[in-house]
Amino acid sequence: MTMFQLEFMQRALIAGLLTGLSAPAIGTYLVQRRLSLMGDGIGHIAITGVALGLLTGTEPVFTAIIVSIAGATAIEFVRARGKASGDVALALLFYGGIAGGVLLIGLAGQGAATLNTYLFGSLTTVSSSDLYVVVGLAVTVLVIAIGLGPQLFAVCQDEEFARVTGLRVQLLNLLIAVMAAVTVTVAMRTVGLLLVSALMVVPVATAQQVTRSFRSTFVTACAIGVTACLAGIITSYNANVAPGATIVVLALAGFVVAATVGTLLRRRAGRSAPLDDEEPEVGVPGPAPHVVSAGHPHAHGEECSHKKVDHGDHVDYVHDGHLHARHGDHWDEH
Amino acid sequence: MTPTVSTPIGAEPDTAAKAVQVTDLSVDLGGRLVLRGVDLQIRQGEVVAVLGTNGSGKSTLIKTIVGLLPAARGEVQLFGTPVPRFRAWKRIGYVPQRITAAGGVPATVYEVVSSGLLSRRRLFAPLGAAGKAAIEDALRVVDMADRRKDAVAELSGGQQQRVLIARALVSDPELLILDEPTAGVDLASQQIFADAIRERVQRGTTVVMVSHDLGPMDALIDRSVILRRGRIVYDGPPHASQTNAHVHHSHDARNDSGWLTS
Numbered sequence: 248m249t250m251f252q253l254e255f256m257q258r259a260l261i262a263g264l265l266t267g268l269s270a271p272a273i274g275t276y277l278v279q280r281r282l283s284l285m286g287d288g289i290g291h292i293a294i295t296g297v298a299l300g301l302l303t304g305t306e307p308v309f310t311a312i313i314v315s316i317a318g319a320t321a322i323e324f325v326r327a328r329g330k331a332s333g334d335v336a337l338a339l340l341f342y343g344g345i346a347g348g349v350l351l352i353g354l355a356g357q358g359a360a361t362l363n364t365y366l367f368g369s370l371t372t373v374s375s376s377d378l379y380v381v382v383g384l385a386v387t388v389l390v391i392a393i394g395l396g397p398q399l400f401a402v403c404q405d406e407e408f409a410r411v412t413g414l415r416v417q418l419l420n421l422l423i424a425v426m427a428a429v430t431v432t433v434a435m436r437t438v439g440l441l442l443v444s445a446l447m448v449v450p451v452a453t454a455q456q457v458t459r460s461f462r463s464t465f466v467t468a469c470a471i472g473v474t475a476c477l478a479g480i481i482t483s484y485n486a487n488v489a490p491g492a493t494i495v496v497l498a499l500a501g502f503v504v505a506a507t508v509g510t511l512l513r514r515r516a517g518r519s520a521p522l523d524d525e526e527p528e529v530g531v532p533g534p535a536p537h538v539v540s541a542g543h544p545h546a547h548g549e550e551c552s553h554k555k556v557d558h559g560d561h562v563d564y565v566h567d568g569h570l571h572a573r574h575g576d577h578w579d580e581h
Numbered sequence: 582m583t584p585t586v587s588t589p590i591g592a593e594p595d596t597a598a599k600a601v602q603v604t605d606l607s608v609d610l611g612g613r614l615v616l617r618g619v620d621l622q623i624r625q626g627e628v629v630a631v632l633g634t635n636g637s638g639k640s641t642l643i644k645t646i647v648g649l650l651p652a653a654r655g656e657v658q659l660f661g662t663p664v665p666r667f668r669a670w671k672r673i674g675y676v677p678q679r680i681t682a683a684g685g686v687p688a689t690v691y692e693v694v695s696s697g698l699l700s701r702r703r704l705f706a707p708l709g710a711a712g713k714a715a716i717e718d719a720l721r722v723v724d725m726a727d728r729r730k731d732a733v734a735e736l737s738g739g740q741q742q743r744v745l746i747a748r749a750l751v752s753d754p755e756l757l758i759l760d761e762p763t764a765g766v767d768l769a770s771q772q773i774f775a776d777a778i779r780e781r782v783q784r785g786t787t788v789v790m791v792s793h794d795l796g797p798m799d800a801l802i803d804r805s806v807i808l809r810r811g812r813i814v815y816d817g818p819p820h821a822s823q824t825n826a827h828v829h830h831s832h833d834a835r836n837d838s839g840w841l842t843s
């Protein structure tokens with residue numbers, strides 16, 4: 248029997264697929280607004296929600312979602328007021344969430360093992376009823392994140408401009424906060440509450456290394472999220488470790504690879520197309536006194552590969568992002 | 582003071598709703614009255630420059646006009662409707678004072694400009710062919726068509742400013758409100774920008790523009806309004822000594838005496 252035939256693994260993989268899609272989707276908007284740590288804050292607050300569920304014998308998913316939405320609304324409210332004291336207020340809320348949660352779980356007679364499954368995810372604990380909730384919520388988040396993409400993009404990009412186009416900015420801000428809260432709950436069973444924020448942010452940071460547009464960042468981040476989640480869950484099964492840790496470690500490894508590749512690509516692009524788009528200014532007097540190119544070993548000419556720019560009375564050669572022009576026996580920087 | 586400017590060609594008759602009507606406006610920011618009793622009427626089709634020293638309240642006036650700041654006293658009307666109840670935002674194009682077209686995630690020139698169409702788009706509706714054509718047109722007007730796929734964060738300040746102007750032009754607004762659109766913009770960009778504004782003005786667009794340095798825009802201006810410490814101290818036709826005053830301003834420690842020193 249392979250792991251894909253195990254029912255709990257099937258449920259875990261479906262939950263992982265949806266988590267891998269929805270966490271980076273909402274994460275893209277959070278990163279664009281420079282609210283990368285919002286998911287982390289909501290994750291802390293959700294611990295109290297889980298504890299309330301365990302204490303009262305309710306499904307922890309339901310209590311977690313209610314408490315996270317309340318917490319996310321509070322965070323958005325504090326952020327929108329923009330007061331300096333808001334920073335401290337948020338810190339109090341986060342620590343209150345985690346301390347209260349651990350306390351209540353203790354009171355509920357549950358040990359550290361139960362708590363751990365919520366903090367770092369667990370493959371075996373995704374129940375069928377959990378799965379229905381996760382599927383419903385994740386699909387809702389994705390439909391909104393994609394369908395309202397232009398509006399959410401505008402609000403995250405430039406809030407004041409968005410208001411002058413007539414968008415209901417406060418409502419959209421609240422929507423983003425609530426979607427983040429819902430995503431935290433969706434991700435609770437796979438990556439866990441302490442690492443959910445990583446799955447929102449790391450794929451976006453990774454995608455950014457190689458993308459230039461918002462849309463391609465969004466799509467790439469979702470693809471990375473799904474890959475990390477599915478690979479992490481499979482690894483977690485084989486290695487018998489918490490899935491949250493493997494998912495996030497894989498996502499981070501992806502980031503390191505992308506950052507390296509991105510740096511190399513940018514360096515090469517810069518070398519092959521120096522100043523391609525910057526028109527050399529015609530009719531503007533050059534710097535005086537003239538700058539001599541230091542130790543120029545190469546003589547530009549008809550056959551050299553450097554791009555030539557006809558410049559009135561002389562010819563400039565584009566060389567590593569500089570303009571070089573012959574001046575007697577040396578080369579000038581133009 | 583009342584405007585003494587003659588009716589520009591193509592302007593609406595006086596009975597038409599004013600594009601902007603500011604009545605006895607005071608604005609309170611952090612407990613300070615930044616605007617005090619400002620009265621300003623801008624007819625449709627007029628091109629008005631708002632001038633004044635740094636901190637004189639120009640941006641505050643502009644932001645209150647577009648509804649980003651509340652009035653402590655008095656009222657602003659856009660096309661005859663008080664701003665809190667104004668809904669026809671597709672008639673307004675706004676360029677904020679700032680040179681940050683970039684957020685935490687890369688976005689292309691095309692994406693930023695397309696967000697200017699949101700006042701005309703319904704929720705969950707894809708961008709139609711007309712919208713795409715409008716984006717192309719706006720990009721062409723600011724001469725950024727060949728940069729559409731570039732990330733805005735990688736552009737120069739002047740190019741980013743041109744993107745923000747395209748974003749305001751793309752919805753083909755009747756009233757353009759620009760807060761220092763040419764600050765820190767090189768002369769070539771200013772010329773492109775002035776041509777774009779001229780084209781709109783010829784089609785009857787009303788323009789309200791804050792600027793220290795009108796540059797190539799100078800010839801377009803019908804009327805100047807000068808703010809000083811939150812009050813309008815001049816409202817009338819522009820003349821050379823004013824619009825060019827910035828060129829000659831001294832760098833004295835106390836240059837608060839001139840209207841236009843920056």
Ligand SMILES: Nc1ncnc2c1ncn2[C@@H]1O[C@H](COP(=O)(O)OP(=O)(O)O)[C@@H](O)[C@H]1O
Pocket residue numbers: 610611613615633634635636637638639640641642
């Ligand atoms: N949020 C704020 N709180 C308090 N004072 C402000 C705020 N924003 C601006 N001001 C003050 O209001 C005055 C006018 O600012 P502003 O309208 O930006 O001037 P301008 O655009 O003419 O340079 C300045 O003195 C500034 O210090």
Ligand SMILES: [Mg+2]
Pocket residue numbers: 639640641678760761
């Ligand atoms: Mg200003």
